[in-house]
Amino acid sequence: MAFAQDASKAVRFTLVWWVLSAVLYPLLIWAVGQLFFPYQANGSLIEVNGQVVGSELIGQPFTSDEYFWSRPSTTEYSVGEDAAPTGVSGASNLAPSNPDLITRVEETAETLRQAGIEPTYDLLYTSGSSLDPHITLEAAQAQIERVAAARNLSPEQLQELIDTSIDGRSLGILGEPGVNVLKLNLALDAFSPA
Template sequence: MSIYKEISKAIRITFILWLLTAIIYPLFILFVAQVPFLKDKAEGSIVLNIKGEIIGSALIGQQFRSDQYFHSRPSTIRYSQGKQGNPTGVSGASNLAPSSPKLLQRIVEEANLLKDEEIQPTADLIYTSGSGLDPHISIKAVRQQLDRVARARKLRPDEILPFINKYTEGRFLGIFGEPGVNVLKLNYALDLDEFNRQQNR
């Protein structure tokens, strides 16, 4: 077999592989992503407020400091606002060793803040997640904050419980992990409820 036939064969194989990986596969994934029950996730699970403004993604944790909001899991990630108003940041943990004085200091500070708010510290209210992007906290962590949020919003705890139940997500495939509450969805639902109550007065 001549060298020219080998070169021709290599070019054809390269072209076929390029066609499969650069054209057909991406178009197939794009098509699958537009299936109705996947479309929201494929587009980033963006959450909009009542004005149609982007307030975040249901897939990415955010920091809430006001007493009116349930606090999310601590994160080593700090987001800045880019030119388009979209959060930017890099996923990852702090990589601090368990013996690190800096890590110990941060944990003590978080525990003291919770103690000042009369909240029993739970692991997910003190320790950061591995990715730094976890949008969920445990049901126990939410219940620990219930009284504080209810006082700040001038509501009874039992008026907030239906929202907690609504935004509690079960185990993945029914067996993996633990149930968790999506903090952004919960906090926004409470804001929306407050807005509707004010409109009805």
Template sequence: MRRQFLPALLMLVVFTVITGIGYPLLVTGVGQLLLRDKANGSLIEQDGRIVGSAQIGQQFTQPRYFHPRPSDAVDGYDSLSSSGSNLGPTNEEFLQTVADRVEQYRSDNDLDPQTLVPVDAVTGSGSGLDPAISVANAMLQAPRVAAARDLSVELLERLIEQNTEGRSLGFLGEPAVNVLLLNLALDRL
């Protein structure tokens, strides 16, 4: 038994050091060398204090700000409770929630009842923490934000264009607008 126990114990120690200490240190080191900003959470500082992360959405409800995609996370945009609703597209509760959100979106943005509402304005993402909205969503909100700030819609449309991120890797997904970055640019006007 001793002949088998000592090699097994030695292998446990060796692999614990390699996989439990060495590999995490290697990955952390590479992350810090090559992708320092992302490895540290893509934190955004303003006036010397951290105001958020470019990777996690935040709740904005005032009319003078662009509003994010709805969050289905338990506590709304709380990274500790990240989740989607897990309700399917034919679920009655989901359909009612979407219908209520469409009505609220149209009301908030003073839209005609026939105006098509972008899907990202009324459905949560899989994580519930999506930091971006579609360009169409931002453009529909621009008149509300312009009126609340006494700015021209054209100025906000240019600001949206300046804060639009292209497709991932040049071909994945759709162009999107990071709501936190857009609202920070808006506050700098």
């Protein structure tokens, strides 16, 4: 009889904790997010003319000379009219000695040099998550000449645009200042339509 009571108590205890931790807690967190932080809780999506163009939290590829290029990403971006703009995420987990990584970095460096861009580390390598939407100020400045020529703008105008697009350190102390490439390119389009 004691075993049956203990087993019953254990099952009830497990069910109560399951309801608390797997149902009520997630609902509470979701409700707080939707009530106090709806923009962030829903993906920090950026809209232009009522159309979602991406998330300020996930990097996107840009290949046109009229835009600043992002750092490489191993994400598989969705394509097509009905595709989500942010794609599927995931890191490559390639070791620094992996031949595939070495080949990709060499090819990327050559592509950058052919475009007149001195390769910087963040234009050559993915971030740890492979999702980082930011590049360093150095990487943005390395692309000024190419974008200025493609858009018939002066390098000074682009430098000013970069300076106004800098995201500072998180909490004022974490990380380095950088530029969100999607937001910079949207500001560039608003400044000078492609």
